Amino acid sequence: xxxxxxxxxxxxQAGGSLRLSCAASGGSLxxxxxxxxxxxxxxxxxxxxxxxxxxxxTMYGDSVKGRFTISRDNAKNTLYLxxxxxxxxxxxxxxxxxxxxxxxxVSLEYDYWGQGTQVxxxx
Numbered sequence: 001x002x003x004x005x006x007x008x009x010x011x012x013q014a015g016g017s018l019r020l021s022c023a024a025s026g027g028s029l030x031x032x033x034x035x036x037x038x039x040x041x042x043x044x045x046x047x048x049x050x051x052x053x054x055x056x057x058t059m060y061g062d063s064v065k066g067r068f069t070i071s072r073d074n075a076k077n078t079l080y081l082x083x084x085x086x087x088x089x090x091x092x093x094x095x096x097x098x099x100x101x102x103x104x105x106v107s108l109e110y111d112y113w114g115q116g117t118q119v120x121x122x123x
Contacts (some may be wrong), residue, residue: 001026001112002024003024003025003026003027004023004096005115006094007021009117010118010119010120012119012120014087014119014121014123015086016017016121017084017085019080019082020080020094020119021080022036022079022080022081023077023079024078028077029077030054030088031100033050033052033100033104034051034070034096035048035050035051036049036050036096038092038093039095040092043092044098046061046092047106048068049061049064049068049069049081050104050105051071053073053074055072055074057103058070059105064090067086068083069081079096081096083119086121087121093117094118095115097111097112097114098112098113
């Protein structure tokens with residue numbers, strides 16, 4: 001069973017950038033398709049981005065297309081989310097998740113989740 005730990009969140013001004021990391025332990029990240037989701041206060045969990053196990057395919061939520069980039073380094077057992085041109089509406093707790101079977105934008109299909117990292121954007 002893989003364990004996931006996110007890092008890299010913090011406070012940034014609007015227009016700024018952050019890079020989130022998701023480190024895996026207890027298993028090889030290369031077995032999993034991976035995703036990033038986020039949840040803002042009072043809102044449902046929202047799909048951000050996903051990447052296949054080998055990194056060959058990616059997909060993004062409409063609200064982040066062109067601003068965020070998902071990537072992975074299987075040798076380092078780490079998933080990344082580069083976030084540029086951040087907006088106040090990007091404020092949320094960001095979660096990484098692992099899916100053994102599907103390449104999906106549906107949170108219920110993911111098998112393992114991290115604890116999340118807070119991203120705050122000041123206007």
